[in-house]
Amino acid sequence: MWSARKWWVVAGAAAALVGGGVALWQVGQLGPLTPDWWQQRAMMPAIDAYLESPAYRQNNLGTNPPAAYQSGQLKWECDAAIIEVRPDGGDWRVGMDVACGDYSRHGDEIDQLDGGDMGDIVLTLSGGSPYRVLSAALEPTDGYNPGWVRQQFSFIAALAINSNDGPRAPIPNNLALSAFGCAPGATGVTQPQGPNYMEAFPCRLSS
Secondary structure, three states: OEOOOOOOOOOOOOEEEOHHHOEEEOOHHHHHHOOOHHHHHHHHHHHHHHHOOHHHHHOOOOOOOHHHHHOOOEEEEEEEEEEEEEEEOOEEEEEEEEEEEEEEEEOOEEEEEEEEEEEEEEEEEOOOOOOOEEEEEEOOOOOOOHHHHHHHOOHHHHHHHHOOOOOOOOOOHHHHHHHOOEOOOOOOEEEEEOOEEEEEEEOOEOO
16 A cells, blocks of 8 residues: 655755665755764664664554565565654754665566655654664554644754655665666566556666
8 A cells, every 4th residue: 555645756966875785864954953864874884774673564554474575575675764863851852754666576677566755753762872772653544644744853944844745755666676686776666466556677686
């Protein structure tokens, strides 16, 4: 089932891909709200681990049995665009837009079975490296909620998000291709899947 969220494509020109494929953004008007690039990079392992955890997955799609992921038949992949990082006492509040999907392999084809933009998340991370996720505030599952955004983000960040000017997480197709040992960059083809549709990507082996 596809997300009702309307933000699908990444916007802006200042994205840098780092460990785990997460996109780190430095948006002009949000510059003072983000720490240095190296601190953001140090936060990525904790953020990646949370987004790929069963707890987060089940809060979003969660229609497949855990055994399918444990066997490797299905892979849940996520990417994120950081919007802001703010101090919170001795900890950090990290706000981001997230996109995820379920992927499976059939022969020489990688299929995105479902997914899309999961909405915004604000994670509270511990004060220093190695960072740990202490708590998570997830956007309500009934869709985009500007009131929730204003409560969770700073005034400037909320204004950008609610004006559709905030960073957007890329759909993690390339992360999924790499996870299955395929070269990233393949072009997907939309195919019917029962009453719904899926995106199919050719798998070219990574060199």
